[in-house]
Amino acid sequence: MSSRLSAGPPKPAMSRRALLRGAAAAGSAGVLAGCAGRPDAHLDADAAPWKRYAGTTLNFISENTAPTAAIAADLRPFTELTGIRVNIVTLELSALAQKVALDFASGNGEYDVVYADPYLVLAPYAAAFADLREFQEDPALPRLPGGFGDFIPAHLDTAGRFGDSGKVLALPYDCPTMVWQYRADLFEEYGERMADDLGFDPTPSDNSTWEQYHAIAKWFNSHAHQVRYGTGHQAKQHDALMCDFSNVLWSYDGSYFADGTRVGRFGTTDPGKCLLRSDAAVAGAEFYDRLLRVADPASRTWDWDGLGAAFRSGRIAMCPNWHEYAAANETALPGKVGYARLPKGPARSAGMYGGTGIAVSNVVSARRRRAAWLFANWATAPKTQVSNLASKVGGGTPTRASVYAVPRVVEAEQRPSKMPNMLTAEAVKAAWKDANLGLRPKIPMWGECDTAIYTELSRMFAGEVSPGGAMRAAADRIDRITARGWVN
Structure with missing residues (x-):
C-alpha cells in the first residue's frame, strides 16, 4: 500500500455474467479467438525448463506497488534466466480492475499475468484464473522453490485462494499490513x-x-x-x-x-x-x-x-x-x-492485512499460461524477494517464511538497516498471528x-x-x- 497511487471510490466492475459469457466463448474455441492479435508463446520442447519459452513476450498488469517497482527496475535476471521479455503496465487499483474485467469478458487475453487484488479482482473473477497447482505438478516446468508451503499460510489463503475448492489461484506477492x-x-x-x-x-x-x-x-x-x-x-x-x-x-x-x-x-x-x-x-x-x-x-x-x-x-x-x-x-x-x-x-x-497475489490468466493460450508461470514463479521466489527488499526503488516485504531466516534479512531488523521495511518485522509478524x-x-x-x-x-x-x-x-x-x- 505504501507505494500505491491513491484510488478513487471503487467502480462497479464488469458483471460476472458478462465475464463468464466471454470466458466460456473463449474456452470453447480452444485457443482464444481474441488472442489472434498476439503471437502465441514460443516453445522449444527440447530446451531446459526455464528456457522452454525463450523469445516470448508477456504482459503483466499490476498496481503500482513496491515489489513491482523493484522488478520493473531490473528485469534483466528474469530475461537472462528464461529468454522471455516482460511488459509491465501499472495502474491505480480501480482502473486495473476495470482493465482486467474488460480483458476477461472480451476474451482478448491481453494480460498474461495479473495483480489479482483479493477483493476487486480475485473474488469477482476467480473463474478466469488458472489453478497454479497444475504448473507446480507439471514435470516439464520449474517447481516453486520451497513449494506452496513456504508462503506464510495466512498470505497464501487470503491472497491466493477463493472458496473451498482447494485451488491456488495466485501466489502471494505483497503483504502491506x-x-x-x-x-x-x-x-x-x-x-x-x-x-x-x-x-x-x-x-x-x-x-x-x-x-x-x-x-x-x-x-x-x-x-x-x-x-x-x-x-x-x-x-x-x-x-x-x-x-x-x-x-x-x-x-x-x-x-x-x-x-x-x-x-x-x-x-x-x-x-x-x-x-x-x-x-x-x-x-x-x-x-x-x-x-x-x-x-x-x-x-x-x-x-x-x-x-x-x-x-x-x-x-x-x-x-x-x-x-x-x-x-x-x-x-x-x-x-x-x-x-x-x-x-x-x-x-x-x-x-488490516492488505496483501495481494499475482495470478495467471486462464483467458490466454495454454503455452502462454506456462510461460506466465515462469514469471510468477520467479517474481515470488525467495531470491527475488530478498533482492526486492534491498532495492533502491522498491522495498516490498517478503511473503515467504524462508526469507525471514536469511541472515542478512534478520540483521536488517535492527538499525542501521539496508532493508528498512524489515524494521517493522516484529510488528507485522504479531499482526499476522491468527488472533490479530x-x-x-x-x-x-x-x-x-x-x-x-x-x-x-x-x-x-x-x-x-x-x-x-x-x-x-x-x-x-x-x-x-x-x-x-x-x-x-
Missing part, C-alpha cells in the same frame, strides 16, 4: 512526563489499548511543541477510511459478516446478513468517532499517502498506517520512528460494500448521523448489495 507507527524520539523524550500525567506507561507495546492511544494523542496535542497533533488517520471518504476504521471495529469484536475469519481468509459468494447493527460494531464506531475528534482535522482529507506524508513531515506523533511506509519514514526521519502492533480494544488487537489478523470480507461485491461503509462513516464525521445510525445505514446498504448478488 497496518501497524502503529510512532515518533520513538518523542516517546523517549516525554515518556516519564506522560506516564506521570496519564497513570500508565505510554510506550507502545502488546499491552497498549485504544483508550490509552486516545489519551496519548490528547496529551501530545497539548504538551509537545515538535508536532501539531498526537495522531492522524486516513479518514478521507475513500477505501482508506474503511481500512482505518476496520482495525477498531474488529478490536471491539465487531464484524462485517458472521464467521468473519473464514469469509476474510477464503471468501464466499454468499456472506449472509451484515452484522454492523450489533452492539459491538456500534461501540467500535462510537470510539472511532471519538478518536477522530482528537486527531489532526486534516485526517478527513487524507488517504494512506496523505497520512504517510503528514507523519514524515513531523505534523503528527503517531498513526496507524501500512507498514511499507517504513522505507520512506527512515529516509525522512532516520532513527526516529518506532513500529508496534496496533492497540487492543475490548476484544483483541487487529491489524484483520481481514475484510473476500466477496465478489466488496467494492460496493466498501463504498457504503466509508460513505456512512463520512456522514458520521459530518454530524449527519450518529455512530449507531451510520452502522445501521451501512448494514442496510450492504444487505441490499449482497441480496442482489454479483450477477447483474
